[in-house]
Amino acid sequence: MTEEIEQVAQRYARYTAIGAVMIAVLWHTGYDLTVTITGWDDFRWPVVAAVSWIVYTVIAVVAALALLRTSSGPPRGRELAIPALALAIAVIVACYPKDLIAPIDWGWGSVGWLGVLLLWNRPRGRGELLAFLTANAGIMLAAMAVTGTLDRVSIAKYLMVEVGSITLQLGYLAGCHTLRVRAEDAVLLARRLAADDAWRESARRIHADRLRRYDAIRDVAESLLKQLADGADPGDPRVRADCTAGAMRLRRLITEREDVPDELVTALREHIDAAERRQVLVTAPPFGDNLPDLPEGVREDLLRAPILALDGARSRARVTVSAMSTMMSVAVVADNDDLPISPTPIREPSGVVVTYQRQGGEVWVNSIWQGP
Numbered sequence: 522m523t524e525e526i527e528q529v530a531q532r533y534a535r536y537t538a539i540g541a542v543m544i545a546v547l548w549h550t551g552y553d554l555t556v557t558i559t560g561w562d563d564f565r566w567p568v569v570a571a572v573s574w575i576v577y578t579v580i581a582v583v584a585a586l587a588l589l590r591t592s593s594g595p596p597r598g599r600e601l602a603i604p605a606l607a608l609a610i611a612v613i614v615a616c617y618p619k620d621l622i623a624p625i626d627w628g629w630g631s632v633g634w635l636g637v638l639l640l641w642n643r644p645r646g647r648g649e650l651l652a653f654l655t656a657n658a659g660i661m662l663a664a665m666a667v668t669g670t671l672d673r674v675s676i677a678k679y680l681m682v683e684v685g686s687i688t689l690q691l692g693y694l695a696g697c698h699t700l701r702v703r704a705e706d707a708v709l710l711a712r713r714l715a716a717d718d719a720w721r722e723s724a725r726r727i728h729a730d731r732l733r734r735y736d737a738i739r740d741v742a743e744s745l746l747k748q749l750a751d752g753a754d755p756g757d758p759r760v761r762a763d764c765t766a767g768a769m770r771l772r773r774l775i776t777e778r779e780d781v782p783d784e785l786v787t788a789l790r791e792h793i794d795a796a797e798r799r800q801v802l803v804t805a806p807p808f809g810d811n812l813p814d815l816p817e818g819v820r821e822d823l824l825r826a827p828i829l830a831l832d833g834a835r836s837r838a839r840v841t842v843s844a845m846s847t848m849m850s851v852a853v854v855a856d857n858d859d860l861p862i863s864p865t866p867i868r869e870p871s872g873v874v875v876t877y878q879r880q881g882g883e884v885w886v887n888s889i890w891q892g893p
Contacts, residue, residue, distance in 0.1 A: 537697035560625035584638035847892030
């Protein structure tokens with residue numbers, strides 16, 4: 522789940538970062554470049570304004586490449602923020618004092634978007650961006666004070682531009698953060714709903730398994746009692762063998778439980794039931810709880826050799842499953858003469874190691890998986 526949430530967060534971080542790049546690019550080319558060209562004759566030093574536009578473009582390209590590659594501002598974003606603020610000063614210097622609040626002074630209204638790109642999705646980025654925007658507003662206010670442009674109209678224009686641009690910049694940043702958080706919440710909710718569905722399906726399977734087990738217990742007991750009621754001799758070896766097999770099966774059915782169904786355990790039980798129907802005496806201690814999650818392919822490799830030994834048992838078999846947090850073992854001892862064995866352990870591609878031993882008419886097969 523953590524990985525899925527991280528993927529969603531990265532996806533939203535990437536596309537919101539692309540949105541920030543597009544806004545800055547369109548603003549810088551659609552407005553800044555236009556007023557620089559159309560107001561060329563109105564600048565005191567038009568070359569300074571043009572160079573400032575070019576430097577702004579270079580810094581924006583560096584920030585945009587970092588955003589498109591990592592969804593975060595460049596590693597030296599804080600250092601680049603200083604020349605970005607210097608651009609606002611340079612454009613102010615390039616204008617006559619009377620044009621300080623005029624449209625050709627594009628630096629102080631546009632440089633905030635450069636700060637958004639440089640400090641995007643960085644540790645403490647929102648606080649640094651707020652400081653950046655505050656410094657930018659302070660630079661413009663200081664320039665107005667130095668040039669004596671503090672009349673009511675100029676202050677009103679100043680406040681309108683600052684409030685508008687800062688609201689757009691911080692608002693976009695906050696909106697993107699909220700969007701990402703809501704997307705992560707949606708993932709969590711979907712996972713909870715999926716977990717609830719899995720729990721209901723698990724409960725249904727547990728209930729069905731209990732009904733199956735109760736039916737099997739009844740059938741075994743009914744069959745044995747019917748034989749004895751029909752006059753079967755308890756001393757008859759065949760009757761005693763049936764009673765022994767029935768008692769072992771009853772003991773297994775009564776003690777086994779599966780509060781959380783596991784595919785490996787379910788597959789083993791199916792083959793144990795099939796062996797018992799062939800009158801094989803199967804000893805199977807209760808399988809442990811909290812079985813580890815197995816990587817793809819491990820379950821099949823763990824079961825393959827032990828199931829072959831169990832399916833070929835003539836009259837008796839013992840099945841055990843051992844598990845720890847990063848280890849799982851499935852072992853079968855059976856009187857199976859037909860199973861081909863290997864004198865050396867066999868390592869499967871999944872990492873499962875299968876060991877064989879044959880002694881006194883019995884074969885022992887042990888499959889072990891050791892996790893990382």
